Amino acid sequence: MPNLSNLTISKASDLLEKGEVASVDLTKYYLDRIKKYDEKIGAFLLVAEEYALKKAAESDERIKSGKKRGVLDGVPFGIKDVIVTEDIDTTAASKILEGFNPPFSATVIKKLEDAGAIILGKLNCDEFAMGSSTENSAYKVCRNPWDMDRVPGGSSGGSVAAVIADLCIFSLGTETGGSIRQPSSLCSTVGLKPTYGRVSRYGSIAYGSSLDQIGPVGKTVEDVGIVLNVIAGVDSLDSTTVDLKSQISNLKNMESLRDNIKIGVPKEYFGEGLDLEVEKIVREAIDKYKELGAEIVEVSLPMTEYAVPTYYLIAMAEASSNLARYDGIKYGVSAISNIKSQISNLSDVYFKTRGAYLGDEQKRKSILGTYELSAGYYDAYYRKAQKARTLIKKDFDDIFEKVDCLMTPVSPFPAFKIGEKKEDPLSMYLADIYTISANLAGICALSVPCGFTDSKLPVGLQLMGPRFSEEKLLRIAKKYEDVTEWKNKWPAI
Ligand code: GLN
Numbered sequence: 087m088p089n090l091s092n093l094t095i096s097k098a099s100d101l102l103e104k105g106e107v108a109s110v111d112l113t114k115y116y117l118d119r120i121k122k123y124d125e126k127i128g129a130f131l132l133v134a135e136e137y138a139l140k141k142a143a144e145s146d147e148r149i150k151s152g153k154k155r156g157v158l159d160g161v162p163f164g165i166k167d168v169i170v171t172e173d174i175d176t177t178a179a180s181k182i183l184e185g186f187n188p189p190f191s192a193t194v195i196k197k198l199e200d201a202g203a204i205i206l207g208k209l210n211c212d213e214f215a216m217g218s219s220t221e222n223s224a225y226k227v228c229r230n231p232w233d234m235d236r237v238p239g240g241s242s243g244g245s246v247a248a249v250i251a252d253l254c255i256f257s258l259g260t261e262t263g264g265s266i267r268q269p270s271s272l273c274s275t276v277g278l279k280p281t282y283g284r285v286s287r288y289g290s291i292a293y294g295s296s297l298d299q300i301g302p303v304g305k306t307v308e309d310v311g312i313v314l315n316v317i318a319g320v321d322s323l324d325s326t327t328v329d330l331k332s333q334i335s336n337l338k339n340m341e342s343l344r345d346n347i348k349i350g351v352p353k354e355y356f357g358e359g360l361d362l363e364v365e366k367i368v369r370e371a372i373d374k375y376k377e378l379g380a381e382i383v384e385v386s387l388p389m390t391e392y393a394v395p396t397y398y399l400i401a402m403a404e405a406s407s408n409l410a411r412y413d414g415i416k417y418g419v420s421a422i423s424n425i426k427s428q429i430s431n432l433s434d435v436y437f438k439t440r441g442a443y444l445g446d447e448q449k450r451k452s453i454l455g456t457y458e459l460s461a462g463y464y465d466a467y468y469r470k471a472q473k474a475r476t477l478i479k480k481d482f483d484d485i486f487e488k489v490d491c492l493m494t495p496v497s498p499f500p501a502f503k504i505g506e507k508k509e510d511p512l513s514m515y516l517a518d519i520y521t522i523s524a525n526l527a528g529i530c531a532l533s534v535p536c537g538f539t540d541s542k543l544p545v546g547l548q549l550m551g552p553r554f555s556e557e558k559l560l561r562i563a564k565k566y567e568d569v570t571e572w573k574n575k576w577p578a579i
Pocket of ligand 1: 215218240260293518
C-alpha cells in the first residue's frame with residue numbers, strides 16, 4: 087500500500103485511478119485514524135462507518151469498470167453538522183436537534199455524492215454555527231491539533247481540525263461571518279468563503295440568511311478549487327444562487343496567476359488589537375507577493391470600524407427569525423415528551439423546549455435579535471444596520487475599481503486557550519473583526535496558511551476579491567502557496 091498520509095485530492099484521485107489503493111482501503115485508513123485520534127481532538131460528532139464503506143465499495147466498482155466519475159470519486163470527506171444529510175443525523179451541534187434524521191440531503195451533498203465523494207461523518211461546530219471557537223458545541227469540546235489546550239476557531243472548528251489532523255481529505259464548512267476563514271487561519275488549512283449566490287444553501291441549517299454560505303476547507307488551494315467547482319452553481323431550490331455563464335473551471339492542476347496584480351492593503355486592518363506577531367507574519371506574506379512582482383498599495387476602507395456592530399445586529403435579527411422554527415413541535419426534541427409534567431399550554435411547549443435545549447449564545451442572539459426587530463427599536467437598530475451594510479459594500483465596490491484583491495490578517499490573534507473568551511461574548515465577537523465585512527458585502531474571501539508564531543501557532547493570510555472572482559483569487563493564493571513551505575507542515579498529534 088502506498089503512503090497515505092496527508093493526501094491531497096489530486097494525489098488520492100491519482101492513486102485510486104491507477105488502482106494503487108482502493109477507496110475502501112482509503113476510507114478505512116481515515117476511519118482508523120478517527121478511532122485513534124478523534125477522542126482527544128473532538129472533530130467528529132458522528133462517524134458514518136457503515137455508510138462510508140458501502141459507498142466506497144460502490145466507488146471501487148465504478149473505478150474498476152472504467153466508469154470513474156471524476157477527481158472526487160472515492161475521496162473521503164467530512165461535513166459540518168449544520169448541513170443536512172439524508173438518513174444521517176444532523177444536529178447543528180445543538181441538543182434541540184438531537185436525533186434529527188433529515189428526510190433529504192443538501193444540494194451540495196447531492197453534488198458531492200454524485201461526483202463519487204465518500205461521506206465519513208458529521209463534524210463538530212458551534213451550535214447553529216454561532217460562535218468563533220467551537221466551544222458552543224452542545225456535545226463536546228473540539229481541540230486545536232496544533233495545541234490541544236487551544237480552540238480550533240469556529241464555528242467550523244471540526245471541519246478544519248479534521249483536515250489538518252488528516253482525519254479526512256477535505257471538508258465542508260459554512261460561513262455567516264468568518265466561520266470557515268477564521269478557523270482555517272487558526273489551524274493552517276485553506277478555507278474559502280464563496281461569493282453570496284455562488285453555492286446553493288438548500289439544506290444548510292440557516293443562521294443569518296442574508297449572510298450564510300457553504301464553502302470548502304482543504305489542505306491546499308487546489309483542493310479547495312476542486313471542491314468549489316463541484317458544489318458551485320445555480321440551484322432551483324435556492325433562489326439566491328446566480329446563473330453565471332462563466333462557472334468555475336475544473337481546477338485540478340490549477341495554475342497560479344501569472345499576471346502582475348495590484349494588491350490593496352487596507353490600513354484599517356492593521357490597527358489596534360492586532361497581535362504584533364500576527365501582523366509581522368502577514369506583512370511578510372504580502373512582501374512575498376511584492377517579490378513575485380505584485381504592486382502593493384495602501385488603501386482605506388473607512389467603514390471598517392462599523393463592521394462588528396453592523397454584522398452582529400443583522401446576524402442576530404436573522405438568527406431570531408431562523409431559530410423561531412425550533413418550537414418543540416416541528417423538529418428534533420420537544421419538552422412535550424421529556425418534561426411532560428411542567429407543560430400546561432402551548433407557550434409552555436415553546437418556552438420549556440427552548441429553555442432546556444438551546445445554548446446560552448443561541449438564546450442571547452435570539453433575544454437580542456427579537457428586541458432589535460420589535461416596534462420602536464427597528465429603526466434605531468436594524469434599519470440603521472442595513473444602511474451601514476450598504477456603505478460597507480460600497481467601500482469594497484469602490485476599492486475593487488482600483489485593485490485586483492485585498493490582503494489582510496484573518497484573525498487578530500492566533501488560537502486562544504479553551505475557556506479564555508467563553509464567558510466574554512464581546513471579546514469573542516472581536517475575533518471576527520477582519521472577516522465579517524466580506525460577508526456583509528457578499529464578496530468572496532479566503533484564508534491561506536502564511537506561517538507560525540514563535541509558539542508554533544498557525545497564522546493565515548486573508549485574500550478578498552470582488553463578487554464571483556473566486557477562480558482568480560484562488561490562483562493568486564496559489565502563487566504564494568507555490569513558493570512557501572506551509573502546506574507541508576503538520577501537527578504532531
Ligand atoms: N462568530 C460569528 C458569529 O457567531 C460568525 C459565525 C459564522 O460565521 N457562522 O456570528
